[in-house]
Amino acid sequence: xxxxxxxxxxxxxxxxxxxxxxxxxxxxxxxxxxxxxxxxxxxxxxxxxxxxxxxxxxxxxxxxxxxxxxxxxxxxxxxxxxxxxxxxxxxxxxxxxxxxxxxxxxxxxxxxxxxxxxxxxxxxxxxxxxxxxxxxxxxxxxxxxxxxxxxxxxxxxxxxxxxxxxxxxxxxxxxxxxxxxxxxxxxxxxxxxxxxxxxxxxxxxxxxxxxxxxxxxxxxxxxxxxxxxxxxxxxxxxxxxxxxxxxxxxxxxxxxxxxxxxxxxxxxxxxxxxxxxxxxxxxxxxxxxxxxxxxxxxxxxxxxxxxxxxxxxxxxxxxxxxxxxxxxxxxxxxxxxxxxxxxxxxxxxxxxxxxxxxxxxxxxxxxxxxxxxxxxxxxxxxxxxxxxxxxxx
Numbered sequence: 060x061x062x063x064x065x066x067x068x069x070x071x072x073x074x075x076x077x078x079x080x081x082x083x084x085x086x087x088x089x090x091x092x093x094x095x096x097x098x099x100x101x102x103x104x105x106x107x108x109x110x111x112x113x114x115x116x117x118x119x120x121x122x123x124x125x126x127x128x129x130x131x132x133x134x135x136x137x138x139x140x141x142x143x144x145x146x147x148x149x150x151x152x153x154x155x156x157x158x159x160x161x162x163x164x165x166x167x168x169x170x171x172x173x174x175x176x177x178x179x180x181x182x183x184x185x186x187x188x189x190x191x192x193x194x195x196x197x198x199x200x201x202x203x204x205x206x207x208x209x210x211x212x213x214x215x216x217x218x219x220x221x222x223x224x225x226x227x228x229x230x231x232x233x234x235x236x237x238x239x240x241x242x243x244x245x246x247x248x249x250x251x252x253x254x255x256x257x258x259x260x261x262x263x264x265x266x267x268x269x270x271x272x273x274x275x276x277x278x279x280x281x282x283x284x285x286x287x288x289x290x291x292x293x294x295x296x297x298x299x300x301x302x303x304x305x306x307x308x309x310x311x312x313x314x315x316x317x318x319x320x321x322x323x324x325x326x327x328x329x330x331x332x333x334x335x336x337x338x339x340x341x342x343x344x345x346x347x348x349x350x351x352x353x354x355x356x357x358x359x360x361x362x363x364x365x366x367x368x369x370x371x372x373x374x375x376x377x378x379x380x381x382x383x384x385x386x387x388x389x390x391x392x393x394x395x396x397x398x399x400x401x402x403x404x405x406x407x408x409x410x411x412x413x414x415x416x417x418x419x420x421x422x423x424x425x426x427x428x429x430x431x432x433x434x435x436x437x438x439x440x441x442x443x444x445x446x447x448x449x450x451x452x
Contacts, residue, residue, distance in 0.1 A: 130176025276311025421446025
């Protein structure tokens with residue numbers, strides 16, 4: 060994009076600020092805009108963020124519960140997953156879950172984030188034996204029981220990320236979870252081909268993930284999704300992923316959060332020689348996400364963009380995601396969470412107020428409350444008058 064187009068782009072972005080929808084063609088141009096164009100893009104994204112949720116940036120104080128790291132998918136960028144015979148393979152016991160949750164409770168956490176491999180019992184007889192010993196038939200059934208345990212024995216609210224789910228399992232887990240999540244990651248089917256990031260990952264077929272997200276919409280489940288950038292997709296495919304999320308949200312209104320997550324290199328992954336997305340790529344993608352879905356909560360993990368993570372505030376995010384004072388990021392263990400006081404100071408330095416939210420965003424609490432029962436009771440006890448965490452930091 061040349062400097063000669065700068066006034067035209069600036070004029071178009073001024074119209075976007077007034078409510079003009081961002082078309083795909085222009086989104087594809089903006090996500091690859093020149094450095095000269097970037098300030099125009101960021102200013103527009105910031106203005107739309109302030110119109111959506113002025114002055115406030117949120118985060119969720121959580122404990123990270125890696126319920127099992129056994130997984131049948133082999134993604135080229137993942138160090139979390141294990142085979143059953145690998146060193147470090149582990150499935151948490153109920154006692155381990157409860158001990159972590161109760162320690163997090165003392166530190167003011169309100170979210171119990173469950174991350175786990177996708178249906179490991181389908182390929183690992185060792186997992187089937189573990190489940191049988193624990194008294195369950197499937198990983199999802201065990202997850203359901205652990206969500207119930209958290210609700211019953213603590214003040215924390217579960218948020219599970221269990222991979223692909225049937226409509227029945229979405230319904231069952233939503234009864235014991237404040238919100239749920241599944242990263243779409245990308246709509247690019249090219250990443251399923253030989254040598255690509257998802258070659259050996261049967262649960263990463265985009266159509267399957269879109270189906271799960273859509274079924275959650277039909278059930279009105281507050282749902283988190285997002286994209287993972289830098290794993291082999293093109294900039295235009297990032298736009299297409301955001302457009303797919305936008306379409307589902309416009310149809311069902313259930314997407315409570317869109318995460319823009321950047322690939323980070325690790326020494327022991329097949330993609331260890333892959334280039335990481337640059338700071339500029341992250342800023343452009345976050346800003347285009349805000350322009351495409353101005354009414355969405357846009358999140359980017361601060362630990363994956365250190366040391367420049369506060370620059371993401373200029374691109375239109377309104378949330379930092381889950382940050383733990385207790386547990387590491389088990390997906391990216393080499394990238395520690397920022398200290399909460401540092402997160403606060405850097406957020407305030409940009410002119411924003413940092414507020415602690417629950418795993419479900421304030422505007423989605425009524426949908427979660429509709430489940431009734433113990434979940435509704437715990438939500439009511441945890442939320443303040445406007446829907447933020449009552450035990451706010």
